[in-house]
Amino acid sequence: MARVTKKPGDLFKVPLPSGGYGLAQWLPDGTARFFRKAFAQDESPPALESLPIAFRVLVFRDTPGRYGWVKMGNLPVPQAFAAPQRYAKKEIGTGEINVYFEGELTPATSADVEGLETLAVWAHPHVVERLEALLEGRESTFEKSLRVVA
Numbered sequence: 001m002a003r004v005t006k007k008p009g010d011l012f013k014v015p016l017p018s019g020g021y022g023l024a025q026w027l028p029d030g031t032a033r034f035f036r037k038a039f040a041q042d043e044s045p046p047a048l049e050s051l052p053i054a055f056r057v058l059v060f061r062d063t064p065g066r067y068g069w070v071k072m073g074n075l076p077v078p079q080a081f082a083a084p085q086r087y088a089k090k091e092i093g094t095g096e097i098n099v100y101f102e103g104e105l106t107p108a109t110s111a112d113v114e115g116l117e118t119l120a121v122w123a124h125p126h127v128v129e130r131l132e133a134l135l136e137g138r139e140s141t142f143e144k145s146l147r148v149v150a
Contacts, residue, residue, distance in 0.1 A: 004064040009077050011048075012069040014127065022131050023051070024059075024069070027077055029084040032059045034127065038135055048075060054134050055143075056085060058121045067124035088113035088148035097148060110149065118146040 008028040013021040020040050024032040025048065036054035039045055063069070087100040088108075098105040099112060100119045122130075126142045133140035 003062075004069065004071065006061075006064065007074065009074040011072045011075055012064060013072055014124070014131075015068050016128060016132065021070075022128075023048075023072075024127075025075065025077070025081075027056070027081050030058065031056050031085055033081055034131055036131075036134055038131075049078075054131055055117065056081070057117060057127070058119075059127065060121050060123050063122075063124045063127075069124075086116055087119035088116040089119040090148045113148050116148075118143075118148050120146050 006026045008026060010026040012024045012026070012032075014024050014034070015021055016038055018038065020038050020043075022038055023035045023045055025035075026032050033056040034054045035045075035048070035051040037045075037051050045051070064071075084102050089098045089100045089105065090096070091098070097108050097110060097113055099108045099116065130140040130143050133143075
């Protein structure tokens with residue numbers, strides 16, 4: 001397994017089971033944004049600005065090297081993705097709901113966390129399952145299992 005260095009703005013081809021690939025861009029806070037489009041292996045992607053965003057999540061550090069992500073270059077990170085992301089977090093033992101932001105937990109209600117990504121670190125198989133679910137118009141089983149609900 002080759003170690004892959006990741007810098008903000010790095011663009012990666014994410015292999016899909018179909019033989020094609022998806023795209024991910026590494027962001028300054030260590031998350032990756034994934035685009036809602038799949039490409040054939042020999043297809044070049046259009047400008048990123050024209051692609052819709054599927055989701056933005058924390059990814060295990062070794063995932064790009066372990067799963068054969070190919071670095072395609074480095075592009076500027078849009079201002080909207082330069083800031084750290086807020087997350088929903090539900091305590092396992094107590095059921096307490098919080099908003100996680102830059103290492104701090106703030107008590108929250110279900111309404112406060114609505115629409116926030118759940119705090120979790122994602123591996124390649126889960127990223128691929130979620131991306132394929134979005135592309136096929138169905139709910140992601142893995143994302144649903146993590147979702148913070150009251």
